[in-house]
Amino acid sequence: MITVENLSKSFWGNTGPVVALEDVTLDVPTGTITGVVGPSGSGKSTLARLVALQERPDSGVIRVDGFNTAALDPRRLRAARRRIGVVTQGDLLPQRTAAGNIALPLEQAGVDGPQRREKVGKLLDLIGLTDKAARYPDTLSPGQRARVEVARALVGDPGLLLADDPTKSLEADAAAGVLTVLDRARAELGATVLVVTSDAGVVRRIADDVAILADGRVAESGNLLSLVQDSTSQVAQSLLPSIDVAKGASAGYDRVAEVILIGFAAVGALLPEATARFSTNISVIGGGLTRVGETPVARFLLGLNGLRADQALGWITERGGVVRPQVGLARSIAA
Structure with a gap:
């Protein structure tokens, strides 16, 4: 379980301090896919970096499995970071094959060859690219490269998989393939998944829980199916079909x-x-x-x-x- 409690973060801009997040509280339940959705500038990427323990908040607490990460010593903080797999974008090494890119974190951790090959093989199967193992990034489609990036983030068996706009700039079919992989990571590997996105369709496709960020604050959060039952909620307004009725169409009914x-x-x-x-x-x-x-x-x-x-x-x-x-x-x- 990842718990964010009263998180705030500011940056210094050209005209003074800029508030990126203000008093944000969010739960990411174990074994679920939680979607954080918001427009550009809403603070969602800042939230992603803080949850990944890449930056520290100005105030508030991030708890990983109940432990306050601000209280961890450097060794335990590094261990906590290793439990979080971060899906990067456009960060594959061009001189390494798809399999080689996935294997890189294992090589850096000193995992021996047979174990690396077994792990990489399983992840290539998970992302549906076993036949592309020996291909280089420039010969893969954008969607295939995105799936390799997800596999590389999963190679260390993280408890939390964090993906910031994983379908950005992808065509519909390629985006669907990436979302399928994230869903399989939860279902087959038991990973808890946090997806940060500007696309409400991503949330509709795979999320169990959702939070809407607006101007650095959580405007609405909760179980997705529960929220869509309230047609006045922001989630329902974003995800449910609109009701466009011609003038007079509702006349004549009891x-x-x-x-x-x-x-x-x-x-x-x-x-x-x-x-x-x-x-x-x-x-x-x-x-x-x-x-x-x-x-x-x-x-x-x-x-x-x-x-x-x-x-x-x-x-x-x-x-x-x-x-x-x-x-x-x-x-x-x-x-």
Whole structure:
């Protein structure tokens, strides 16, 4: 577990001190993928350097497995740094092959040849580049180079894998390949992963937990699926389909409600079953479907007609749907 408590960091700029982080508190639970998302200048790269123990904060505490890193002596601090794998960008040595780049930290640590080859082979398999082991960086695609960089960060069996904008400047397919590798690192190697990114799509694809940084502060944080259930949250606004409805499209319904459905059963079955069970006509006026990780999530604006429309909405709520009636967009149901 990595815990950041009341972290602040400032730098001296041309016009005086610049606050990069202010009173930031964040938990990175063991065995999860946590995404920190924010625009350029929000402080996310500064946070990444501090968590990697590459810099010290002005105030606040970073705890690794419960230990206050500020209290560690130099030897124990070096040991703590070795437990953190940092994914660098554009830092592969051109004169070494993909396998050679991955093996470099092991060589520097004095690991013998057979052990190095076994470890590198496993990581090449993890990133799907076994057939590219003898290729040099300039013959690899940008996405392949990024995957090699992830493998090199994993070679020391870190407890925490930290990736700062790992998909930056990559095309969609290449970015998806890098995210798949990060997910496999968590699932197959047991690594805890912290991804810092400006792309909310990265969080939607692989994160379990999320924190939004804005102007050096945590604006919102928590479990991703829990946050998307609240359509007013910043996470939901960033990740869920928007509801764009033409003027007058919601007229003529007894009830109008925004509904969020999570999971295969809810997305696939709740609305048809509510229609049949309560003899209520349910129409999707706006919204759409997306995925959070492997979980389907729907955000719909529904129009309902029928004497039991309210009961249908209540039943959907009882089965895990999040229902927000839209007051003023519906006519009264006759008694």
